[in-house]
Amino acid sequence: MNTDACTGDGSRNVPRDPEGGVEDSEVLIVGAGPAGLMLANILGMYGRTVTVLEAMDQLIDYPRGVGLDDESFRTIQTVGLVDTVRPHTNPQHIMRLVNGAGKVILVNNPQTDEFGWERKHGFIQPEVDKALYEGLARFDHVQVHFGHRVEDVIEDGESVTAIALVAGPDGEVEERRFRGRYLVGCEGGKSPTRKRLGVSFEGESPSTRWLVVDVNNDPLGTPNVFLGADPKRPYVSIGLPHAVRRWEFMLHDGETEDQVTDPAYVNELLANHVPNPSDLDFIRARVFTHHGRVASNFRKGRQLIAGDAAHLMPVWMGQGWNSGMRDATNLGWKLAAVLAGQTDDELLDTYTTERKDHAKAMVDLSLTFGKFIKVTNPIAATARDAASSVLNLLPQVKRYFADMRFKPMPRYTQGVLVDPTTQASGTATAGLTSKLIPVLTANSKVSPVGVQFPQPRVHTRLASNVLLDDAIGNWWSVIVWGNSPKDVLPQSSLDKLDALGARLVAVVPETQRAWAEQYMDPDVLVLGDHTGRVKKWFDDRPTPLVFLRPDRFVAGACLTQHAPTTLDAILRAMAFTGQPADSIPSLGVTRTRVSI
Structure with missing residues (x-):
């Protein structure tokens, strides 16, 4: 890919259909904004062929978004771009809400690094977007074409073709056709892709x-x-x-x-x-x-939408850019699995199921926060300030705002999930209701299924103090506390996990790591918990075995004897075909097809 200055066509030679002059790739992405660029990086990482079509002649070069959160940084870590993004951020971005006299009403300064990174960063969006764009140069199978305005899309049962208009050197307009198995519109709030899908865009646009x-x-x-x-x-x-x-x-x-x-x-x-x-x-x-809107559906047939095309966020919580990252993180591995033949096409329906509710929750919170700030009636503003002063006297209220606990973390209740109590496929309640003594005596009855797994630092045989995701890789993982997955799972389950491409991981206290590396099967990755943070997570929850999705969300968590049933339910929820993961190059292992 031409990464010279993010200007010009940026095109490279790609295969053409000799009869129709159509250029082929597996996924067409319309729009080289942050969601489109991140999705292209994720698909490129998984070895999929991608064409990005951008109507503008270059990336936008002025600041827009200013807040980058820990979830987004975890995705940036996954695609290997931390070193190029980090110089354009300031971590631990503190927010202070002040009244008209300059008095602090509340402070938002979360200290947690649950997902491996500071909760909030300020950032320069043009520089970070440019880093995402230049990261695509690593992938010969990813093309970016600037100055290509998609005017129409033709979809059939097997593919989708984008018709783009391109201005030639003499000003003449040329038509080019690009064909893929799927098209993802990431063109912003006025998305033509969303309009073609005919879905509603519900919400409000405050008059201010x-x-x-x-x-x-x-x-x-x-x-x-x-x-x-x-x-x-x-x-x-x-x-x-x-x-x-x-x-x-x-x-x-x-x-x-x-x-x-x-x-x-x-x-x-x-x-x-x-x-x-x-x-x-x-x-x-x-x-x-400001706009606060969410599309009624993020997919129709072979066309999908992501980022601002799927939802528009008011600026107050700094979640517009980050919500686009969440879309790409959720959709990227699912497209890769479908394209590899590992799952049926219906997996893509879970993209809307899982992402829409959280996007709406962030829109609603941002609108509410904006109304709190935008009070212009002097009497109402005085009442607000007085109430805030009283509430700030309560330590628990102060911590609630300081630690950003008001921000809804994504929790999926339907999708590629399994309920930890009933082992029901495709759904997961937020609570653990089993009457078994390990559940009754647990510190937490909150289910870990449907939320992100934390990312502490661990020791491995080859590296010390590394972040969890860097140790386990970028696909499925099975994590067992204190034991080897091979010692608690039957061979039939191990064969299915092998076909899925899942990494087998044992986490033990650092004091036991040398023993585990000597006595556990060499195919099992042994991690030493030298900080005690993994132990604390498992100590609070009666779920010693975790099935972790490529996007780091927990698909299933259970007692080891429930693991075979839970695994089968996960595979049903993702419409797993049994096709081995060989066509996902980042996994680099030959596996055998299994019957599901």
Whole structure:
């Protein structure tokens, strides 16, 4: 792939159908935004052929999103781009909500690193998006074409063909056709793909407008975020990497876009923030409106949508960019499994099932948070501030906001899951209800199925203090505490796991690692829990055996004697065909087909 300067066509030679002039790949991605670029990296990692079609001539080069969370960083880690993304972030991005007098109402400063990374980062989106784009240069089987506007899509029972218009060197318009087995629209909120699917886009667009102002050479230097709940004019002030500062000001009715983007008016808005606004090095000043919408379905036939095409997030929780990453993380491994012949096409229906509810929850939370900040009635603002002061006196309330516990973590209740109590396929309740004594006496009755597994650091035979995901690889895993999966699973289950391509993992206290490496089967990866964090997780839950999906969500968790039934239910939930995982090159192992 041409990664010269993220400009121009960026095309490379690809196979053409000699009769129709159609260029073939397995997946067509429309839109080189963050969701599309991450999805292309995930599919490239799994060896799938991908063509990305972008209408613009280059990547967007101005800041948009400013918040990157730990879940997204875990996905960036999975595709091997941490080293190129990390320099464009500032970890532990603290948010302070202040009233009109500058008094702190609440602080959001989560300290947890449950998923291996700081919970919140500020970031420079153009640089991170560019890192995702340049990461595609690793894959000869991934193509990116800039200046290709998809005008129409033709779908049949076996494939989908995108018809793109391209401007030639002399200004003439050329038509090019690209064919794939699936097409994913990642073209933003006005997504033509979503409109072609005919799905609704439900939600609201608040009438308030905002002026966003980005400057270089940050004149304040404070590295964090202030949300100004000032009834006279709510505002946001954000310290970003590379000495960039962002302000956002809520606009009043009657203020026109031409008026508020005039340099003199911008300087007037900034007068209470910096001594001399006219000396600032401006990047841009732009008016935007918040939207909160979610598509009714993320898939129809061979076409799917992701990112802003599937849901639009108000900016308050910084979840627009991150929600696109979650989409790519969920969809990427499923497309790879379908294309490898491991599962039937119906697996892709679980993409909507699993992602839609959480996307809506994030939209609803962001809208609610925005209403709390945007209060302009002085009496209502005084009441809000007084209530906040009282609540801040309660330690548990203070921790609730500081640790970001109000943010709904994804929990899938339907999809590629198995209920830990009933072993029902395709569904999982949030609680453990078994009457067995290990469940009755457990610290937690909350089911770990349908949520992300934590990512502590572990020791291996070859490396010390590595993150869990780097140790276990990027596909399915079976993790057993204190024992070898080969010693607790029957051969029939081991054969199915082998066909699936699952990694067999035993986690033991670091004190036992040398013993386990000597006596356990060499096909089992032994991890030493030197921090005690894995032990704590298993100690709280009566589920010593965990089936971990490629996206790091728990598909099943159970007592070892329930493992064969749980595994079979997982395979049914994902419509597993028994086809071995040989065509997923990142696994690099030859396996045998099994009967399911």
